[in-house]
Amino acid sequence: MSLRKRKEQSEYFFDYSLLFIVLFLLGFGLVMIYSASFYEAIQDFNDEAYYLKKQLTASIIGIVLMIVVANIPYHFWERFATLGYVVSMAIIPLVLTPLGVESHGARRWINIPVVGLNLQPAEVAKLCMILFLASMVCKMGKNVRTMKGFLFMLALPLPVALEVYLITSNLSSAIIIMGISVLMVFVASPDYKKFVLMAAAVLALAAVVVYMVMSGSDLFAFRGSRIKAWLDPESDPTHTTFQTLQGLYAIGSGGIWGKGLGQSMQKLSFLPEAQNDMIFSIICEELGLFGAIAIILMFIMLLWRMMVIANNAPDLFGAMLVVGVMGHIAIQAVLNIAVVTNTIPNTGISLPFISYGGSSVMFLLIEVGLVLSVAKRIQLKEL
Amino acid sequence: MLTDNNKFFHRKKIFSIFLIFGGIFVFLFGRLVYLCVWQSEHYSQMADELHERERSIKAARGRILDRNGEVLADSRTVCTISVIHNQIEDPQRVIRVLCEELGLSEDYVRARVEKRSSMERIKSNVDKEIGDRIREYDMAGVKVDEDYKRRYPYDELASKVLGFTGSDNQGIIGLEVVYEEYLKGKAGTILTVTDAAGIEVESAGERRIEPVNGNDLVLSLDVNVQAYATQLACQAMETKQADGVSILVMNPKTGEMLAMVDVPEFNLNDPYALPAGTAQNLTEKETQDMLNSIWRNGCINDTYEPGSTFKIITAAAGLEEGVVTPASSFSCPGYIMVDDRRIRCHKVGGHGAEDFVHATMNSCNPVFITVGLRLGVDNYYRYFEKFGLKQKTGIDLPGEAGTIMHRKEDMGNVELATVAFGQSFQITPVQLLTTAASIVNGGRRVTPHFGVKTLDADGNTLETFEYPVTTGIVSEETSATMREILELVVSEGSGKNGGIEGFRIGGKTATSQTLPRGSGKYIASFIGFAPADDPQVMALAIVHNPQGVYYGGQVAAPIVRQLFENILPYLGIMEYNQVDEQN
Numbered sequence: 001m002s003l004r005k006r007k008e009q010s011e012y013f014f015d016y017s018l019l020f021i022v023l024f025l026l027g028f029g030l031v032m033i034y035s036a037s038f039y040e041a042i043q044d045f046n047d048e049a050y051y052l053k054k055q056l057t058a059s060i061i062g063i064v065l066m067i068v069v070a071n072i073p074y075h076f077w078e079r080f081a082t083l084g085y086v087v088s089m090a091i092i093p094l095v096l097t098p099l100g101v102e103s104h105g106a107r108r109w110i111n112i113p114v115v116g117l118n119l120q121p122a123e124v125a126k127l128c129m130i131l132f133l134a135s136m137v138c139k140m141g142k143n144v145r146t147m148k149g150f151l152f153m154l155a156l157p158l159p160v161a162l163e164v165y166l167i168t169s170n171l172s173s174a175i176i177i178m179g180i181s182v183l184m185v186f187v188a189s190p191d192y193k194k195f196v197l198m199a200a201a202v203l204a205l206a207a208v209v210v211y212m213v214m215s216g217s218d219l220f221a222f223r224g225s226r227i228k229a230w231l232d233p234e235s236d237p238t239h240t241t242f243q244t245l246q247g248l249y250a251i252g253s254g255g256i257w258g259k260g261l262g263q264s265m266q267k268l269s270f271l272p273e274a275q276n277d278m279i280f281s282i283i284c285e286e287l288g289l290f291g292a293i294a295i296i297l298m299f300i301m302l303l304w305r306m307m308v309i310a311n312n313a314p315d316l317f318g319a320m321l322v323v324g325v326m327g328h329i330a331i332q333a334v335l336n337i338a339v340v341t342n343t344i345p346n347t348g349i350s351l352p353f354i355s356y357g358g359s360s361v362m363f364l365l366i367e368v369g370l371v372l373s374v375a376k377r378i379q380l381k382e383l
Numbered sequence: 384m385l386t387d388n389n390k391f392f393h394r395k396k397i398f399s400i401f402l403i404f405g406g407i408f409v410f411l412f413g414r415l416v417y418l419c420v421w422q423s424e425h426y427s428q429m430a431d432e433l434h435e436r437e438r439s440i441k442a443a444r445g446r447i448l449d450r451n452g453e454v455l456a457d458s459r460t461v462c463t464i465s466v467i468h469n470q471i472e473d474p475q476r477v478i479r480v481l482c483e484e485l486g487l488s489e490d491y492v493r494a495r496v497e498k499r500s501s502m503e504r505i506k507s508n509v510d511k512e513i514g515d516r517i518r519e520y521d522m523a524g525v526k527v528d529e530d531y532k533r534r535y536p537y538d539e540l541a542s543k544v545l546g547f548t549g550s551d552n553q554g555i556i557g558l559e560v561v562y563e564e565y566l567k568g569k570a571g572t573i574l575t576v577t578d579a580a581g582i583e584v585e586s587a588g589e590r591r592i593e594p595v596n597g598n599d600l601v602l603s604l605d606v607n608v609q610a611y612a613t614q615l616a617c618q619a620m621e622t623k624q625a626d627g628v629s630i631l632v633m634n635p636k637t638g639e640m641l642a643m644v645d646v647p648e649f650n651l652n653d654p655y656a657l658p659a660g661t662a663q664n665l666t667e668k669e670t671q672d673m674l675n676s677i678w679r680n681g682c683i684n685d686t687y688e689p690g691s692t693f694k695i696i697t698a699a700a701g702l703e704e705g706v707v708t709p710a711s712s713f714s715c716p717g718y719i720m721v722d723d724r725r726i727r728c729h730k731v732g733g734h735g736a737e738d739f740v741h742a743t744m745n746s747c748n749p750v751f752i753t754v755g756l757r758l759g760v761d762n763y764y765r766y767f768e769k770f771g772l773k774q775k776t777g778i779d780l781p782g783e784a785g786t787i788m789h790r791k792e793d794m795g796n797v798e799l800a801t802v803a804f805g806q807s808f809q810i811t812p813v814q815l816l817t818t819a820a821s822i823v824n825g826g827r828r829v830t831p832h833f834g835v836k837t838l839d840a841d842g843n844t845l846e847t848f849e850y851p852v853t854t855g856i857v858s859e860e861t862s863a864t865m866r867e868i869l870e871l872v873v874s875e876g877s878g879k880n881g882g883i884e885g886f887r888i889g890g891k892t893a894t895s896q897t898l899p900r901g902s903g904k905y906i907a908s909f910i911g912f913a914p915a916d917d918p919q920v921m922a923l924a925i926v927h928n929p930q931g932v933y934y935g936g937q938v939a940a941p942i943v944r945q946l947f948e949n950i951l952p953y954l955g956i957m958e959y960n961q962v963d964e965q966n
Contacts, residue, residue: 039578187396249433251418252426265434268578289419296408307401311394319393323400330404334411341414 015375018305022353022368025298026059026361029279029354036267036282037275037356051275051356058117058358062365069369070376074318077370081135084128085160091121092163108168109359122164122173123363129157129177130184130324130367137188138317144188153188157181172349176331183327184320187310230345244346246271247281251341258288275356277348280340295354299333309375318374325367328352435574435590436502441530442568444552445597447545447559449606450641450835455545456559456651458531458552462514463507466496471524481505481525484517507550508532533559535651541609542648543680544640544780544833555654556678558600558833561779565837565846568597598845599838603639608632608950612642615942616924620646623929623938629682629812630942632950635820635912635921638829638850640778641950643813645681654678683783686809687925690895691746691935692910693805693815695865697754698743699822700766703861706757709868711739719749721800726752729894743868744876746892748804755803756796763799764791770856771828772810776817777851778831786810805893816923819910821856823866823889823918828853870915881911881940883948889915890943892935897928904928909939913947919956922946 033055038048047053094100094110101109101118109118136156143149157177165174186195213227233245250266253259264285267274274282284292306326313319329352336351338344350357352364418426447456464485471477474496481492485506495503507530509517518527533548546557553567554560571594616628632642650656657665657673665673679685701707717733718725728734728748734741742750755763767773767788775783787809789798801807810818813831821828830850837845857865869889872878878890890911897904907929912921924942932938 183400187393187400190392190396248418248422249426249430251415252423253430255419255423255427265430265576268434270433270578284415284419289415292415292419293412296412300405300408303401303404307397310397316393319397323397326397327400330400334404334407337408337411337415341411341418343411343414 013375013378015305015309015372018302018309018368018372018375021298021302021305022365025295025302025353026063026365028295028298029351029361030055030059031261032279032283032286032354033275033356035262035286036264036279039268040274043269054358055356055361058361059365062362065362066365066369066372069366070372072373073377074321074370074373077131078135078138078317081132085132085156088121088125088128088160089163091124092160092167095121095168106169108170117358120357120359122168122170122177123359125160125164126173126177126180126328127363127367129160129180130321130328130370133157133181133184134317134320134324137184137320138315144185145190150185150189150191150194153185154181170348172335172347175347176328176335176349179331180324180327183331184324187323188320227345230342233342243272243278244342247278247340248342250278250281250285254285254288254291256289258284258286258291261286277336277350277355278340279355280337280351283354284340296337299329299352303330306371309371309378312378313374314377314379318377322371322374325371328367329364434576436577437572437574440528440571440573440591440594441552442570442594443531443596444533444548444568445566445837446599447562447566448599448601448838449604449609450602450639451605452601453606454536455541455602455604455606456533456535459534460511461507461530461532462509462511462517463528463530464505464509464514464517465502465526465528466505467502467524467526468496468499469524471496471522473522477522477525480517480520480522484513485509502526537606537610538650538652539648540606540613541604541643542651542654543645543678543682544604544643545651546678547651547654557680557780558602560781562600562834562837565600566597569595571595596840599840599842601835601838602833603634603637603641603835604643604833605641607953609642609644611949612644612922612946613646613648615945616644616646619924619926619929619938619942623926623931625926625930626928627681628927628942629923629925630946631682631812631816631923632946633816633820633831633921635824635918636827636829638817638820638831638852639835640831640833641920643680643682643833647677649677680780680782681925681927682812683778683780684811686784686787686811687906688806688809688895688897689815690805690893690906690908692819692891692893692908692923694743694746694751694803695819695822695869695891695910696766696770696772697751697763697803698739698868699857699861699865700758700763700770701754702864703766703857704758704762707739707754709738709740709864713737713739713742713747713750713753715742715745715747715749717749719752719800721752721756721796724797724800726800740868740871741876743891744872746872746877751804752800755799760791760794760796760799763802764794767802770818770821771853772814772818776811776813776831778813779834779848783813784811786814805895812923812925816910816921819891819923820912820918820921821853823862823869823912823921825859825862826855826857828856866915866918869912873911873915877936878909878911878940880936881909881944881947883944883951886913886947886951887915888913888944888947889918890940892940894933894935905933907933907935907938909935909943911940911943911947913951914956920947920950920954 030052034049034052037051041050042048095107099110100107101111103109109120112119133156137144140149144153161174161177164170164177210227233248246266250264250271264282266285267282271278283295303326306322310319310322310326313322332349332352335349339346339349350360353361444458446454449455466477478489478492478496482489487506492505495505514527517525531552533552544557546559547555548559549555554563571592574590612630612632616630619625620628628646630642630644633640655674714736715728715734717731718727734745734747737745737747772786773788775785789808798807817831829852832850834848836847839845866889869891870887873882873888873890878892881890882888888911890909893908895906897906906925906927908925910923912918922943924939926938929938
């Protein structure tokens with residue numbers, strides 16, 4: 001018995017590289033959150049570590065949850081897949097109840113009464129969607145490959161995404177949920193043509209929207225102004241383009257080598273809430289192009305580790321779980337950096353592990369826990 | 384469990400995802416390189432503009448010195464009080480203190496304190512003591528910046544020449560305007576880094592661009608000559624109840640102005656003061672018009688009919704053209720007929736038979752009309768232009784007036800006759816002085832000027848100004864003849880009140896009636912130079928509307944005599960004359 005256990009320990013895999021990358025990003029994020037937020041934190045809360053402390057608490061809870069999840073065989077969660085889907089459908093409308101918390105002009109959080117933490121239901125929905133779709137792919141088996149199966153799989157996340165968009169008017173989270181789902185279906189099905197067509201359709205639609213905004217249609221009043229701001233950020237720096245332009249100032253003034261850690265000027269209230277979605281621009285300002293490359297490389301390595309785990313997962317369920325998490329992190333990181341560099345119109349997306357946001361980091365760590373759990377099931381002889 | 388068959392396409396797909404996102408990351412990396420490298424300068428600059436608040440450090444304006452290094456204008460430290468809206472913590476206290484200390488109305492201060500701007504100036508040119516006191520209140524959002532204010536140690540002396548500066552220390556009139564570029568220096572700046580609320584970031588420190596102080600300007604003006612001339616002018620103005628008296632003193636060889644007086648002058652340290660007894664309820668425009676007339680320099684800004692002093696020019700033209708010689712004989716019956724007009728001589732009975740030298744000594748109008756007619760309109764006009772009378776003198780003071788002269792095609796014999804003895808056209812006093820100088824100095828038309836050179840802070844010469852000289856105005860021979868004749872005018876003729884025992888002085892008087900004729904207003908003037916055979920100093924005195932005796936020989940000549948009595952020994956010209964006396 002004891003021999004077998006030792007054998008099991010040595011023959012099963014624990015992905016320390018992945019763990020290290022995640023902890024590095026997390027630690028780096030904490031440093032940057034402190035750097036980006038202390039000035040405003042002193043002014044608003046008279047405590048320069050206000051945001052750091054909150055994020056640190058969330059990170060510690062997240063790490064504990066990650067360790068717990070990593071040590072539970074991932075098939076344990078399969079039985080909660082449908083429940084999770086129902087739960088995420090149920091908790092999103094809760095933001096409209098007195099439990100809901102409004103912040104920055106949007107009602108996207110619910111307060112958990114006993115713990116006192118603010119939770120973003122969209123984060124719950126992302127995790128549940130990954131779990132649900134992974135289990136659905138396994139249940140459907142080869143049916144996924146039919147057109148009917150394909151459409152069915154894409155129809156499943158739609159209600160949740162619509163809820164997120166319509167109830168919490170959080171377009172970016174809705175896009176991420178749909179994005180994760182498409183990626184998972186893409187992996188599950190051997191076909192390419194459908195997906196290339198889909199990508200082309202999405203691009204064409206985007207082009208049409210941009211064209212309509214350009215030609216002065218007021219169909220998209222709110223989003224429209226953001227698209228205009230994207231096309232010419234210097235046009236009207238006082239209003240819609242303010243945040244984008246301030247972010248560009250930060251990136252541009254950082255140059256190749258950056259101004260040095262803590263030396264950002266833009267965080268002195270010029271770039272509001274620098275520790276949130278726009279934190280990447282502060283990284284660029286303080287650490288320059290090299291700091292930005294380091295972060296991008298860390299994300300590429302993270303994706304690579306996840307790819308390795310997904311490719312070697314002991315079963316389809318595990319692989320699909322990892323693909324979902326990988327897609328989640330990849331989409332969010334790419335969209336965030338694209339927004340900050342004004343490559344796409346401004347939409348609120350946080351940078352995984354680095355941006356300030358308690359529920360985001362906690363759920364991301366739980367997802368990493370799932371991946372680690374899958375990794376643990378990989379038998380070394382399989383590699 | 385993944386079957387091997389399944390694994391194959393799953394792996395391919397997962398790898399595709401990795402490649403797609405890797406590709407997007409590479410693209411975003413490229414975008415970052417573009418922003419951080421190519422656009423870096425652009426955005427850095429825009430960001431700096433956003434972060435930095437500018438405060439300027441004034442440069443000290445250069446001093447103005449007379450020819451002996453006496454300071455005529457310098458700058459003393461004063462303070463400028465400003466408020467920064469975002470930083471004010473106790474607006475009520477700020478308003479109260481600033482009202483009290485600066486003596487401003489509450490509405491004025493409140494409007495500025497409550498204005499949402501990065502920085503609002505409350506008052507400049509505040510005494511340093513008051514500025515220091517305000518600084519001691521240590522009120523957040525109130526800035527006391529040191530600045531310079533112009534100070535003129537001699538108050539009224541040469542006020543219309545020197546001019547003064549405005550609240551921003553820029554020249555308003557006089558030499559302060561003309562030499563603005565040399566005097567003003569270059570303001571520096573303090574760039575302070577601030578956060579979005581305008582609060583200074585202390586750790587960021589300040590970026591200072593040091594100011595460059597203005598250069599000193601050395602004038603040809605001599606304080607003592609100017610002071611003495613001013614004293615004489617004031618005296619004459621008082622005793623003759625005149626409207627104004629102008630005295631110009633120049634070195635006829637170089638064009639250097641030693642003095643330029645135009646009383647009444649004004650106090651340069653209080654240039655906006657209106658004379659006592661001025662009505663209180665003047666409109667802004669009326670006040671400004673009044674100030675402009677107070678600041679007006681009659682020596683260059685106004686023209687007048689020169690009268691008989693202009694006979695110098697007619698005589699020179701006649702001699703140069705050869706239509707007359709000193710020995711030419713004339714007869715004056717007391718009038719002369721020009722076409723159908725009868726023009727009278729000032730001596731009703733006539734001067735009788737006289738040669739040209741005596742005609743000049745007598746200032747005989749018919750003789751000069753005859754000379755003018757002998758020259759003819761074409762020649763006379765040619766000489767008028769050749770002597771430079773149609774151009775401005777180019778003196779380094781702003782607002783020089785041009786000559787008002789008949790157009791050549793409108794000139795008949797009658798007009799020619801009146802111009803020949805100095806009437807029916809107008810020139811500025813400095814124009815007359817310059818032209819007369821060129822006739823007696825050997826035919827070189829010099830440019831009258833005050834500015835000689837600029838000095839740096841250590842007194843080293845930076846730039847010596849050069850002024851154009853036109854040679855060959857008249858021949859050396861004509862010039863010598865003119866000097867002799869004009870010396871006789873003073874020693875024996877109408878200008879004998881301008882003579883001084885033991886000095887060789889040349890000159891010419893004038894008494895001109897101002898327009899309209901018959902108003903009973905006259906301008907008495909005298910132009911004199913010494914030594915007569917080698918002029919080194921030339922003076923023109925003009926008395927506007929003297930009461931009682933109004934003849935130039937009685938009113939203006941004594942002014943120049945007294946001036947020469949004092950300044951010739953002072954300028955070291957006396958010794959030469961004493962030697963000459965012994966001969």
